Amino acid sequence: MRYVDEFRDAGLARALASRIASLVEPGRRRKLMEVCGGHTHTIYRYAIDELLPAEIELVHGPGCPVCVIPMGRVDDAIAIAGRDGVTLACFGDMMRVPGSAGSLQEASAAGADVRVVYSPLDALRIAREEPGREVVFFAIGFETTAPSTALTLRRARAEGVANFSCFCNHVLIEPPLRALLDSPDLDLDGLIGPGHVATIIGSDAFGFVAAEYGRPLVVSGFEPLDLLRSIEMAMLQIAEGRCAVENQYGRVVAGPGNAAALAVIDEVFAPRPTFEWRGLGFIDSSALGLADDYADLDAERRFPLAGARVADPRECQCGEVLTGAIKPWECRVFGTACTPEHAIGTCMVSPEGACAAYYNYGRHTRQREAVG
Numbered sequence: 001m002r003y004v005d006e007f008r009d010a011g012l013a014r015a016l017a018s019r020i021a022s023l024v025e026p027g028r029r030r031k032l033m034e035v036c037g038g039h040t041h042t043i044y045r046y047a048i049d050e051l052l053p054a055e056i057e058l059v060h061g062p063g064c065p066v067c068v069i070p071m072g073r074v075d076d077a078i079a080i081a082g083r084d085g086v087t088l089a090c091f092g093d094m095m096r097v098p099g100s101a102g103s104l105q106e107a108s109a110a111g112a113d114v115r116v117v118y119s120p121l122d123a124l125r126i127a128r129e130e131p132g133r134e135v136v137f138f139a140i141g142f143e144t145t146a147p148s149t150a151l152t153l154r155r156a157r158a159e160g161v162a163n164f165s166c167f168c169n170h171v172l173i174e175p176p177l178r179a180l181l182d183s184p185d186l187d188l189d190g191l192i193g194p195g196h197v198a199t200i201i202g203s204d205a206f207g208f209v210a211a212e213y214g215r216p217l218v219v220s221g222f223e224p225l226d227l228l229r230s231i232e233m234a235m236l237q238i239a240e241g242r243c244a245v246e247n248q249y250g251r252v253v254a255g256p257g258n259a260a261a262l263a264v265i266d267e268v269f270a271p272r273p274t275f276e277w278r279g280l281g282f283i284d285s286s287a288l289g290l291a292d293d294y295a296d297l298d299a300e301r302r303f304p305l306a307g308a309r310v311a312d313p314r315e316c317q318c319g320e321v322l323t324g325a326i327k328p329w330e331c332r333v334f335g336t337a338c339t340p341e342h343a344i345g346t347c348m349v350s351p352e353g354a355c356a357a358y359y360n361y362g363r364h365t366r367q368r369e370a371v372g
């Protein structure tokens, strides 16, 4: 398959791995963060970490949109779904995310009208077909998915679909990256940048990582060879004492990003003053709400919501996983009380979650020691 098979060639993978091995300084640990959960899954699905020398440690970042949703927002979504005459439309990965008193799946089993959709346009179609119900789209995701929500809201406005609204939980990539890079504990040597987000905002948008934090960042694609090549590019910068933003995913990502997508985001959304992230707490200007011009389509203004902050369960260590402080198997409930079937935290539920990647690909314990 074009653009897939050529990025999964075992011989090329071995050649890249040996080039990467030639770039490490024996005994000197280098810590690279793959920001995106999609990258984490590629790494463990294809055992890329096992191709790397022990000097390179991969740290998992916060780029999984389901994982970073705090419990209070899940509770609000469940409260919306529980209202008479209301249908909540959401992506399938949100169904099992635990709130403080259960999940949307459990709310659905108890009688709430929760429907899984594959795109926001599906939610708008339900609203069109069932004018007697209020249909609320539970929007999540980074800049990657914000344009499709924005275009759907624009279409709802144009078509005059008055029974449609959006519970907006879109988040932005730069503020949490700054929060992580500001943390004195993390001490990263470089970053593998999220290819999907960069498709919208452009690789240039990550310039602050090199310019202000002095760290190399390579925007990467999602196939095994994409990641190996990106790791090689980051290690080459480190070996040569350089620090820049480079784009390995040039077949998809342009430096300035997608102007049309950015324009519709600007039209429909406005930055929230602050937003809570699971594991990272409140981060200023890190999320999008609906702009005043779209206030009539804003579920938060249409329905009274508690908007409460809800602490994670005591045994949950998702915050430490999302900030790279611990590996999933180091969480005290990993694989015992917390499994994909009975998840305590979001990182085990989401298909992009680091805990789900470790669990599903059999990484239940430390399998290699990082050097240093």
Ligand code: SF4
Pocket (backbone or CB within 6 Å): 315, 316, 317, 318, 319, 321, 328, 331, 332, 333, 334, 335, 338, 339, 343, 344, 345, 346, 347, 348, 349, 355
């Ligand atoms: S094992 Fe479960 S509780 Fe622990 S960090 Fe992972 S998802 Fe969170």
